[in-house]
Amino acid sequence: MFDAKSLLNTILGGQTAQKATAAAQSAGSTVASVVSEAEESLKGTRVGDALAGAKKLAEQNPTAAVAVAGGLAALLLGTSTGRSVTAGAVKLGGLAGLGGIAYKAFSNWQQNKPLMEGVPGLEQLTAPAPTGSGFHADDHSHDTAQLIVGAMVATASADGTIDPAQRATLLAQMQRAGLGSEERAFLDEAIAHPMSPAEIARSIAGNSQLASQVVAAASLVADPANAKEEEFLSSLSTELGMSGDLLSHIRAAVSGFRAA
Secondary structure (H helix, E strand, O other): OOOHHHHHHHHHOHHHHHHHHHHHHHHHHHHHHHHHHHHHHOOOOHHHHHHHHHHHHHHHOHHHHHHHHHOOHHHHOOOHHHHHHHHOHHHHOOHHHHHHHHHHHHHHHHOOOOOOOOOOOHHHHOOOOOOOOOOOHHHOOHHHHHHHHHHHHHHHOOOOOOOHHHHHHHHHHHHHOOOOHHHHHHHHHHHHOOOOHHHHHHHHOOOHHHHHHHHHHHHHHOOOOOHHHHHHHHHHHHHHOOOHHHHHHHHHHHHHHHHO
């Protein structure tokens, strides 16, 4: 069985951020070459436009480029928000960073604080949550990490931009990034048959901490200008029975991460 927590960390930039500095000098030109190859095959599509942005990043910042390619953020490049997630993969820092964002939002909501109060900068926003809080990376299991990945893929797929040809190209990118066959098979299935909001909610089974992190992950992927992705996010929060106030806190925290 593949390690879903490791896969999620890879997608969110946690593991690749640690490797990037050591690999950057030797890998920068290779990353640019790989991105160029994918860009050529998808020229004229939204994913192709996003890869062009990744190529520019590879040329300008080899350290970040290693994380872009190795972090598999190309999975999310079907939206303009996906491009910002790609460029920010290093600063998120993996599952711990996601938990930090959701923990800040959840805590502020519980304490009836104004949106984003006490979150002045990125380091505080993505700081690891306390162990045992339900938001720390160690609090996650294989199943919860797999669910978060599935929710991110479902959100990215909500507008139907990941077609079979694009999926094949993304799977090739996954193979280049070193994913095993089980990981690639899981992601291929998640892309081909994305989870519905109701299915995600059933898997969360009333766990408020997990629900907050799933919604935070989906919000990172969703493009606010994309009506179908926004509709998916709204349906997800409704299926979860999440209050509008908590959703607002989570979205404000995610917006703060993007802006930092």
